[in-house]
Structure formats: C-alpha cells, structure tokens
Amino acid sequence: MPENLNIPDHKKLKAIYLVIVLHTMQIGVGIAGHPRVVFLESGRDSFISILIAAIALHIVIACIVYVLRSFDGQDLHGILAQFFGKWFGKLITFLFIIYFFLLFISVLVNYIEFVHAFIFPDMSSWFISLCLLSLVLYAVLGGVRVAVGACIVFFFGSVWMFGLLIEPITYIQYDNYLPMFEASPRELMSGALKTSYTIIGFELLWFLYPYLKDKNKVHRYSQLAMSLTILSVLFITFVSIGFYSNNQLEDKIWPLLSTIKIISFPMFERFDIVTVALWMIIILPNLILFCWMTSMSAKRVFGGKENYYMITVCSLAFIAHYFFDSRYNVNFFTNYVGQAGVIFGFVVPILLVPFAMYYRRKGAKQHAKQS
C-alpha cells in the first residue's frame, strides 16, 4: 500500500480555490474552437449537446468526490494502488501520466498554432514554447501553492474577456437559432462527445484533493466550478451560433477569436491580436497544473524528487512539440487526446465507483468488528 500523503496543515489550500482552479483548467485552447466543433455535429441544437455533456460532467464529478471521500486524503495513485495492488496501480497511474503529458503537449502546440495563425506566422515555434515552458517551470518549481496562485491570478487577469462578447451579442440574428430541435439523438450524442473533449481538465481534482483544507466543501465547490465552465461554454456557443450564419461558422476554425475580430476600441482597432496574446494567460494555468500533475504522479510512481520530473516534463515537451508542425498534425493529435480524455476523464471515475462502494462496506464491517 502506498504511503499516505501527509500534507501539513499550513501547506493546505482553501477549498474555495477549486471553483477557480478547476474552471481555469477546463477552459483553455479548446474553447476557442469549440462552437464550430459542436456545430458540425449537432447544428443549431448544440446547446442540447452541451447540456447532455454537462449532466455527464456533474455525475462524473460526483463519482470522483465519492471515490475520493472513501479514502482519507489519498490521491489517484493511492486509490488505484489500494484497489488493484501496487504494480497494477502503478501501471494505471503511468497511463495517466502519459495522458497528462499528451494533454500538456496538446495545449502547448495549440497555442503555438494560435500565435502562428493570428500574430506571427513566421515566429519559430521553439521560441514560443521556450517562453511558455520557462514560465511553467518557474511557477511549478515554487510548489503547488504557487501553481494554484498562478491560476487564480491569471483567472482574474482574463475573466473580463467575457465582456468582449457584448458587442458581438448585439449582432446576433435570431433566425440563426431556428428551426430548433432538428438534430437526431445520434448527432446530439456525438456533439456531446465533442463537448466533453473541451471540458476535460477536471482530473486535477484527483490530485489536488489531498492538498485541500475543508474537505466537506470540496463537492460543492467542484460542482460550482463545473457549472461555471458549462455556462461559459454554453454562452460562447450561443453567441457564436447567433453571430455567424450557418455555413460561415463551419468555416471558422476558431470562431471565438474570429468573433472578437470585430471589436474595436478607440485605442485598439483590432482587439483580436491582443486577445490572442492574452490567451497566453488562459492556457498557462492548464500548462502549469498539467505539468504539476504529471510530475506529481511520476514522483508517486517512480519515487525521487518532484523537481527533476518537472524539468524532465518541460524538456520532453520542448522536444516533442517539434513533431507537430502542421495544422493537420495538431488537429489529428488533439482529437486523439480528446478521445483519450473521454476514457480517462469520464469513464475511469465511473468504473472506480463500485470499488469504492465495496471498500466502504468492507471498512464499515471492519469498523463494526473492531468495536
């Protein structure tokens, strides 16, 4: 059995940070392209797809919290090792490590893609990734408190950007939403599946849980974070569908950024360039926490120092991003990572619930015997 993570009390974080941290983890590069992806599947009824995904999301969060609560302050690796034994548990955690690492790379290459498409077509991608990775390392080496702090500060630094959508809202054509309820259930489901790619990132809860102070509020706050994410996804999709006529939306790779193109201030003629630069602080929390999750689990599986794993993750990512040099590659890769996300993010927690129930019953019996 793996050792308990003994986090001293003064190093623990407030549970309310979950609202922001989980939300920022979910919102990342995906959201810029999300309206089109859903629209391609379920058309004008995208909001139903998102709502279906939302229900699944809330259930999954409930499952995760249920499983986590069956154990006292264990993270995912500890729980898996408890269920499946030391070696098999390590194997599954290792799969998770690879998955997180791939997510890390996918966020990185997608952002590089953004920069190439919107600001500097010729900027060498190694330089952008060097910038981002050095920031990630600087934050992550400060420990989990700094990582979480960066999320919170960057959240407040970027949340006002929702206000930018006010102007596009005034251009919404209500005909674009009609007729409703056209999509077949099959289309709706595949739209929901695509939505779930966008909203992965809540796996962080598995790892952050031991670091939280008031554990009885964890469920409430993480559900709140999920609803926040769903609301923002819904809002952005809603605006994008209303803003573009049908065929237009299918052509835009990043509808959100294209929407922001129309915004101009007295001092900024085109705000989308600023937005893409600002997107850096939207994806940085993702990168920072994925890096932390990866190195954290690597430390749990292989032992050793966390700092070395962090440096390893960043240098591996620096090398790996070279293989994604074209839009096609990036898209292909992101899709596959998204599909893996459905398994790792949505299916695994549900599979773990019966084990947790069994464990709880056993624990209760033992408890009864002892007393």
Add this chain to the structure above:
Amino acid sequence: MKRRFRQSSYFPCKIETLQQDLFTDFFNSSPDLASKTVNVEGQKALIIYMDYLVREEEVYNHITSKVQGAKQLDYQTIESEVPVTDIMELKTLNEIGGALIEGYVCVYIEKEKHCIVIPVPRIDQRKPAKAETESLIFGPQISFSDSIDVNMNFIHKRLDTKTLTAEKFIIGDKIPSEVRLIYLSDIANDEAVQEMRSRLNSLQVDDVLDSSALTQYVEDNSYSIFPQFLVTELPDRFCYSLKEGRVGLLVDKSPTAVIAPVSFLSFFQTTEDIYTRWNMGSFIRLMRLVGMFLSIILTPLYVAALTYHYEIIPDALLVSLGHSRSRVPFPPLLEALILEFLIELIREAGARLPTKVGQTMGIVGGIVVGQAVVQAGFTSNILIIIVALSALASFTAPSYLMGSAIRILRFPLIILAGFWGFIGIMFSFAFISIHLIRQRSLNFPYFVPIYPFQPRDFDNSFIRLPFLWSYKRAYSNRPKKIRRFKKPNR
C-alpha cells in the same frame, strides 16, 4: 594591548598608568581624551572622559566639583553626592574604554580595586525635520530623526500603551549598532515576531550601514527587484502599521524605520489615504495602482504596436502617428529606449544636484531637450507624451524603492516588446505575476489579497471603506485581535 586586557585584576594601579594606558592603547593617542587629577588630603583621584561625548558643563558642576569638594575620597561618598543614576563599577580596561565611548565619565581613586563610571552622554540631535521622500500634504509632516532615542520617543508618544514592546538587538561585530524590534504584543502575530527575532539573531555582519541596508540582510529574497520590507521615514505610518499587527525595526543612526510583513499593495498606500475622507482615499489609491500599470505598459505597448501590430492602431491615430514617425530614423525600440534613458538621466541629474539647480535641470531637460528632440526628428511627439506620462505615473508610488523598481522594470519590458511584440509583453506580465506570487515577506505571502485570495482585505488594500465598515484589521497580517472596534449599531 592584549596583554593588559588579559590581566584579571588590572586594579589597583597608579592613576598615571591608567591614564597612560587609556590614552595610548585604547584611544590611539586621541586628543579628545580629557582627564583631571584631583588631590584630596593625599589621596589622588582621576576623572577621565571623552570631551565631545559628554555634557561637559554637567561634568564640571556635578562630578568634578563634588569630587574636589569631598571631605574624604571613596566611592560611597561620590555615589551619594553625584546626582546621576546608573553608576557602574568596572574592573577591566576594555570595559572602561567601551563606557567612555558611550559617553560615561570614569572616576578612579588610587589604590581602589575598581573604578566607577557615571553616564553623562551628550546626544546632539537634529530637530525632527519635515519628511522629504514621503511627503504628505495632509497629515503629520514630521519624519524620523537619526537617533534611536528620539525615534523611540516619537513612537511612544504616538502609541501610549503598555503593550508596546521593544526588544533590543546589537547587530554588527566590528561596529555594533543598536536595533530595536518593535511591536504591539497584544496585536502582532507571534510567528512574524519570532521570525524577525530569529533572523536578527542569526545575522552575522561586521556593521549595519542603515536600516535600508539591514533590510537587505534580513529580507526573504535578495534577488528580487521588488522591496519586501517597507522602509519609511514617517513615524505615523510606522505606528499605523504596528497597530495593524505588523512588526517594526528601528536602527540607531538611521532616519528610516522598517516595517514587515508587507504586501505588494502596501507600497501604494500612504497614511494620507486614511487622513482624507474614504472616497478620496479610495480614488487616489486606485489611481496610483492604475498609474503603476500604465507606467509599466504604455511604452512597451507603443513599441509593440509600431513594430509588429500596426493593425491595432486606429485610422485617425495612424495618420498623425505616421506623420510624426516619418522623420524618425530609428526603429521604435531604439527610439523608446533612447527617450526612456533620457528621462532617467534627467531624473538622476535632478536628484543629485542641489534643489535649486535641480529644478532648472528639470526644466531644461524636460522642456528644452524634449522639444529639441522632436524637432530634430529623433523621436515622435506621441512617444514623448507616452514616456512623460509613464515617468509621471511611476512617481506616484509613495515608496521610493517601489517607484524605482517600476521604472527599471520598464526597460526589459520595452526590449521584449521590441523583439516579440505582444507575446513579449504578455510573457513578461505572466513572469512578473508568477514572481510576485512566489515572493514572501517575512514568510507571509506578498501578493495578498489577490493570492491568497482574501476579498475581506480589499478594504485597506485596493480601496478604503468608511470607518463604519472598516472595523477589522487586515486578515492577511494575521493579527491576534482582528477587530479594531465593535461595529456600531446604526
């Protein structure tokens, strides 16, 4: 010299020997060592002191005359006659020398086994002057003086409570100076006091130049550009911070005091915000923060926009900008760096010169050079406006150290903006944010109340609420008593 110190019983000795030893060995034949031999009924006594360290008139009136007038020379008589407390008996030459430096008068009666020292120190103090670097318009104008006694007096006068605690430390192996750790024992956080105490205790240096130098010895991260302790010259600000549950340091011979732990935002506050009404205070506080932000970002934004992102410049502005840029032979990066450097030069020259010349310097530098630079086609008009605005904004920071940090921070930002446009700017902003999150001040978080997120502390950091609402101390200092007063039922 060493030989004599080791002798366990220096006394009794002849008074000539004592005089000679002090003169040649301890004070390196200093001309300031004054001594007088008194002879009363065959018994000889020596009175010796450093003449500029004692109040000589009182030495004559109360010591020399008493010794001379004594019927019989012994220490009891002198001690009962001399109207001074704290008379000590000393036995080694080393101790006597140390006491003489501190302004004691040494009296030795021949053949006795010890000598006595009587404190009559002369403390020349400047009058408490007006605050120069942190001047207030509204509120107390007084600033700390450079004597620790006077400064303690200021503080005691303002904080007339028995919980005001001052701990004494002697820092410096070669040239010791006195450091006082001051806090209100019923409010200040114990961890902060303990941490500061242990840092002072473990400090091993030859000498401490000033309180701002001491700050750099005991601060958390010496590599950061941001100051982590607040150095202030205002007694009222110092006392206000103590009342908020912070810990203060006073260093002898230094006209500034140190306050810790502080947050990033405390560098943008003054006590004036509290003296004025709450709405004005809040407005000015927010204005300072906006000023800081503008001061950092304006020039990099100009450089980035003109180098790479000219799409973002609106049509109307583009014409005038292009017109004034058309004569400039440099790329925007170089143009901005030259002008920023020029402003820094003017500022530094103005600061080094005497006040009257400094003002002329500012006018010549600011107006004449600025005008000429534009007319000669070195820079564009708009850049002049931007650079002047950001220089102006950086001076709104009430703390000189923070203002300088912001001004220096602009240069790497401009360079990054010139090389990589908005990506460079965003990179540096993200870097600064992470850096600020990582900082700690006396092991307390530095970026509070933004992180750790503490909405209850937005009062007294970003804004200031009316006292009716602001009845609690800041949570982030973790004071022992959080309530300032009971909330009135109104």
